[in-house]
Amino acid sequence: KNQVEQSPQSLIILEGKNCTLQCNYTVSPFSNLRWYKQDTGRGPVSLTIMTFSENTKSNGRYTATLDADTKQSSLHITASQLSDSASYICVVSPSSGGSYIPTFGRGTSLIVHP
Amino acid sequence: DSGVTQTPKHLITATGQRVTLRCSPRSGDLSVYWYQQSLDQGLQFLIQYYNGEERAKGNILERFSAQQFPDLHSELNLSSLELGDSALYFCASSSASGRNNEQFFGPGTRLTVL
Numbered sequence: 001k002n003q004v005e006q007s008p009q010s011l012i013i014l015e016g017k018n019c020t021l022q023c024n025y026t027v028s029p030f031s032n033l034r035w036y037k038q039d040t041g042r043g044p045v046s047l048t049i050m051t052f053s054e055n056t057k058s059n060g061r062y063t064a065t066l067d068a069d070t071k072q073s074s075l076h077i078t079a080s081q082l083s084d085s086a087s088y089i090c091v092v093s094p095s096s097g098g099s100y101i102p103t104f105g106r107g108t109s110l111i112v113h114p
Numbered sequence: 115d116s117g118v119t120q121t122p123k124h125l126i127t128a129t130g131q132r133v134t135l136r137c138s139p140r141s142g143d144l145s146v147y148w149y150q151q152s153l154d155q156g157l158q159f160l161i162q163y164y165n166g167e168e169r170a171k172g173n174i175l176e177r178f179s180a181q182q183f184p185d186l187h188s189e190l191n192l193s194s195l196e197l198g199d200s201a202l203y204f205c206a207s208s209s210a211s212g213r214n215n216e217q218f219f220g221p222g223t224r225l226t227v228l
Binding site: 043049102105107 | 158
């Protein structure tokens with residue numbers, strides 16, 4: 001069964017600090033991995049997408065890494081801001097067959113305090 | 115604003131009832147996806163339509179059905195509602211059906227079943 005596990009479940013940091021969120025997956029074969037940011041009560045917004053051959057992808061203060069051998073990804077947030085408070089969701093898509101059914105992690109809830 | 119619209123924003127109904135959720139994709143997008151998000155499950159993929167045809171099916175109950183109309187808007191019908199159906203329901207759209215296409219999420223419909 002395809003699974004995506006995220007850690008930690010929740011995280012509290014001070015404004016200006018860095019943090020790293022983890023994502024482990026069992027989806028195989030693997031097509032791509034996305035990180036989404038979801039503000040409370042709103043729809044998710046894509047931050048990064050990485051395919052099998054990519055190791056890192058940046059989007060401003062967000063940097064995602066991927067190790068396809070160990071099936072692990074991380075999202076690093078630099079110099080956190082209050083607006084980074086949100087849920088961060090890891091989503092992995094399979095590459096088999098003609099259907100497209102992504103597997104979502106349960107997310108990491110990040111709270112940034114002033 | 116993602117360009118995806120969903121109505122209604124909130125819906126309160128009773129067990130056993132039937133409701134219809136509506137989604138209008140971004141202009142030009144052919145693919146529509148439906149997701150359910152509850153507190154203990156995270157985002158769950160329900161179903162995908164591409165240009166009016168069902169493309170992929172996820173964890174969608176038999177009591178739920180969906181369709182995509184010629185103007186590309188989509189409706190999700192939920193019947194014989196149970197308390198456990200209370201959740202946020204998101205619609206997303208993308209330009210094509212491929213798994214690498216970014217999905218843009220709507221603001222969601224919050225369904226409360228009493």
